[in-house]
Amino acid sequence: MKLKLNSNFWLIAIIVLAAVLRICWLEEAPNTFSTDEASNGYDAYSILLTQRDRYGNLLPILLQAFNDSRESLYVFLIIPFIKLWGLNEFSVRFPSALAGVLTVPIVYCLAQELFKKQKIALFAALLVAISPWSIYFSRLAFRANLFPLVFCLGLLFFCRSWRKPYYLIFSSLCFGIxxxxxxxxxxxxxxxxxGLLAICYRRLIKSPFITIVSIITFLVFFYFLLAVLAISSRNNKASRNRY
Structure with a gap:
């Protein structure tokens, strides 16, 4: 009981440290609000007011920015915070900072699931909390910072599916997202x-229905994204030919 209480205390302390390093003075550091961050904020504000991005696309899956196409998930995550705090640097950067903080307890749970040792799990969480890479990108409105959070969550659910197979469906959802x-x-x-399928196929075939449902779930996300990319590429090519 004492070890468990100490582990909980240190985990909370590590999460608080991660939050301080990522959220304090978020609107001031980095002191330059980049063009990509401004682009994300403006599109989120436009969607909030009109349900369309700056180019008039209704609730887009891909956003057209500076001569490229970007996933819109991060922009949609900004919208509630702009609604709450207004259009400013803090609101635009906060989803990334929050993702960085939430990655810490997820990595803790993942390490505990893999190694079954509290000390290793706490050490893994601490490494993420003080990682310069994680801190830097958590303080920017950068969509890539969502990937470690969602990917680690998918991997955590996959590991837990060894005991409870239905977790595999949640895993496929996270990997799809x-x-x-x-x-x-x-x-x-x-x-x-x-790679996971090749390594763990013997475990997966023990629950064939759940495995098939999980594979289909991921493929729906995958093929939907491919279709959106194909349509976006076709539209961009048509636009260039027009001019």
């Missing part, structure tokens, strides 16, 4: 899941 966080996830996640 991760495809909409950052462009690199479109390549990394499918290959990673193929």
């Amino acid at each position: 991760s495809l909409h966080t950052y462009s690199a996830a479109r390549v990394f996640v499918p290959f990673f899941l193929l």
